[in-house]
Amino acid sequence: xxxxxxxxxxxxxxxxxxxxxxxxxxxxxxxxxxxxxxxxxxxxxxxxxxxxxxxxxxxxxxxxxxxxxxxxxxxxxxxxxxxxxxxxxxxxxxxxxxxxxxxxxxxxxxxxxxxxxxxxxxxxxxxxxxxxxxxxxxxxxxxxxxxxxxxxxxxxxxxxxxxxxxxxxxxxxxxxxxxxxxxxxxxxxxxxxxxxxxxxxxxxxxxxxxxxxxxxxxxxxxxxxxxxxxxxxxxxxxxxxxxxxxxxxxxxxxxxxxxxxxxxxxxxxxxxxxxxxxxxxxxxxxxxxxxxxxxxxxxxxxxxxxxxxxxxxxxxxxxxxxxxxxxxxxxxxxxxxxxxxxxxxxxxxxxxxxxxxxxxxxxxxxxxxxxxxxxxxxxxxxxxxxxxxxxxxxxxxxxxxxxxxxxxxxxxxxxxxxxxxxxxxxxxxxxxxxxxxxxxxxxxxxxxxxxxxxxxxxxxxxxxxxxxxxxxxxxxxxxxxxxxxxxxxxxxx
Numbered sequence: 001x002x003x004x005x006x007x008x009x010x011x012x013x014x015x016x017x018x019x020x021x022x023x024x025x026x027x028x029x030x031x032x033x034x035x036x037x038x039x040x041x042x043x044x045x046x047x048x049x050x051x052x053x054x055x056x057x058x059x060x061x062x063x064x065x066x067x068x069x070x071x072x073x074x075x076x077x078x079x080x081x082x083x084x085x086x087x088x089x090x091x092x093x094x095x096x097x098x099x100x101x102x103x104x105x106x107x108x109x110x111x112x113x114x115x116x117x118x119x120x121x122x123x124x125x126x127x128x129x130x131x132x133x134x135x136x137x138x139x140x141x142x143x144x145x146x147x148x149x150x151x152x153x154x155x156x157x158x159x160x161x162x163x164x165x166x167x168x169x170x171x172x173x174x175x176x177x178x179x180x181x182x183x184x185x186x187x188x189x190x191x192x193x194x195x196x197x198x199x200x201x202x203x204x205x206x207x208x209x210x211x212x213x214x215x216x217x218x219x220x221x222x223x224x225x226x227x228x229x230x231x232x233x234x235x236x237x238x239x240x241x242x243x244x245x246x247x248x249x250x251x252x253x254x255x256x257x258x259x260x261x262x263x264x265x266x267x268x269x270x271x272x273x274x275x276x277x278x279x280x281x282x283x284x285x286x287x288x289x290x291x292x293x294x295x296x297x298x299x300x301x302x303x304x305x306x307x308x309x310x311x312x313x314x315x316x317x318x319x320x321x322x323x324x325x326x327x328x329x330x331x332x333x334x335x336x337x338x339x340x341x342x343x344x345x346x347x348x349x350x351x352x353x354x355x356x357x358x359x360x361x362x363x364x365x366x367x368x369x370x371x372x373x374x375x376x377x378x379x380x381x382x383x384x385x386x387x388x389x390x391x392x393x394x395x396x397x398x399x400x401x402x403x404x405x406x407x408x409x410x411x412x413x414x415x416x417x418x419x420x421x422x423x424x425x426x427x428x429x430x431x432x433x434x435x436x437x438x439x440x441x442x443x444x445x446x447x448x449x450x451x452x453x454x455x456x457x458x459x460x461x462x463x464x465x466x467x468x469x470x471x472x473x474x475x476x477x478x479x480x481x482x483x484x485x486x487x488x489x490x491x492x493x
Contacts, residue, residue, distance in 0.1 A: 002275040002491040016402030017395045021319035024385035033382035040065035049344045051139045059094040089130035129171040135187035176219045186270040206230040207265030238264030238286040250329040252338045255365045256299040258289030272346030280307045299365040336360030336381040354387040389456045390489040397482030408434040413492035414469045416460040425484025427451040432477040
């Protein structure tokens with residue numbers, strides 16, 4: 001298990017080092033799923049990262065779509081939104097996680113017409129039995145029943161119904177109790193603990209807040225109550241972040257602006273296990289003002305933060321709530337994530353990186369004129385950003401030496417490894433007796449061979465080829481000394 005520096009749980013003291021949060025990097029051409037067909041021309045929605053199937057050597061995903069209805073005229077409902085649309089669940093596959101295919105399945109007879117005037121028919125990638133499956137699929141290699149190989153949660157009113165599939169394509173409901181949730185939720189599987197984790201949205205302090213369910217068998221769910229909500233600090237941060245969208249012409253300006261209605265709540269709260277503890281990526285929802293004619297919803301902007309927990313119940317914000325992912329400037333108009341951003345349930349480990357799939361929307365609200373002109377078409381896409389392995393937070397040293405001292409830790413291997421960027425500087429490590437507090441002879445700072453490299457997996461070495469074998473099982477503290485370097489994680493091997 002790796003030890004990270006997202007929180008102070010394993011840290012005794014930090015001297016002259018800064019804790020730095022790192023944002024995943026978006027490539028310019030980072031769109032992986034965009035509207036291409038008539039049955040997905042309105043919106044694309046997804047909350048669960050693609051599933052990698054090692055036996056098949058392929059990624060698979062199910063995404064939900066919204067499409068215009070068959071009426072050629074745009075008709076507005078009482079809320080000002082277009083009515084008469086259709087919704088579908090669709091299927092896509094990829095060998096590399098970047099380039100995706102949407103194979104036609106012949107499972108749904110779609111009545112809309114092609115440009116030739118003939119019915120589309122079965123030439124589509126629609127999965128009828130997966131309709132409403134926003135949370136999933138989750139791959140469960142541990143279930144002895146092959147009919148339950150894939151799992152998910154399907155929306156029905158304010159309830160989430162458990163669904164399973166043997167082949168990813170055909171889904172059936174389980175006859176088990178439902179989970180209560182509003183219109184957002186997230187599902188994750190903790191493979192190490194063999195536990196399903198469902199975060200569900202309900203009302204709470206300051207508005208949208210998050211409750212927790214867990215299950216060991218995907219049948220009986222335990223409800224744990226409220227675990228995460230906004231507070232007064234979020235209101236202050238939200239005002240500052242929202243003001244930028246009105247002040248900076250590089251960003252999309254909200255349509256509605258009622259400062260007396262500005263507030264922040266939590267729109268999404270995806271949870272995932274990582275190296276022995278849990279991380280979450282709360283999507284903070286900054287209200288700009290309610291929109292007419294019924295004022296039942298709000299224009300807003302969003303930012304993603306990072307939080308950590310050891311028990312799923314008590315959460316600590318990372319890096320003073322610095323945004324982990326933000327909306328992009330409008331640029332040349334080709335970017336999708338300028339109006340809204342929603343991150344999926346967990347990163348995918350690929351090519352020694354962490355890949356974060358997220359939804360980008362060109363807008364949050366549209367004027368009536370833009371709606372009548374069909375500006376809502378081609379307005380959302382699934383995008384991708386990449387992060388260094390373990391690269392959420394680093395401890396950074398400057399032009400003067402700094403250090404971090406760990407709490408007592410058991411030596412569980414022959415070697416100590418670090419994930420560090422030190423090619424401009426140095427990383428030195430000394431091993432300290434946990435009882436006396438004195439450096440162990442042979443493992444002092446002076447004995448350590450400096451790490452001068454940018455590497456996600458670098459072995460720490462001491463002079464005379466000394467290994468940690470003679471310290472195996474011993475309880476020690478580690479003191480990392482950094483000069484113009486960044487330390488992300490360490491572990492024994």
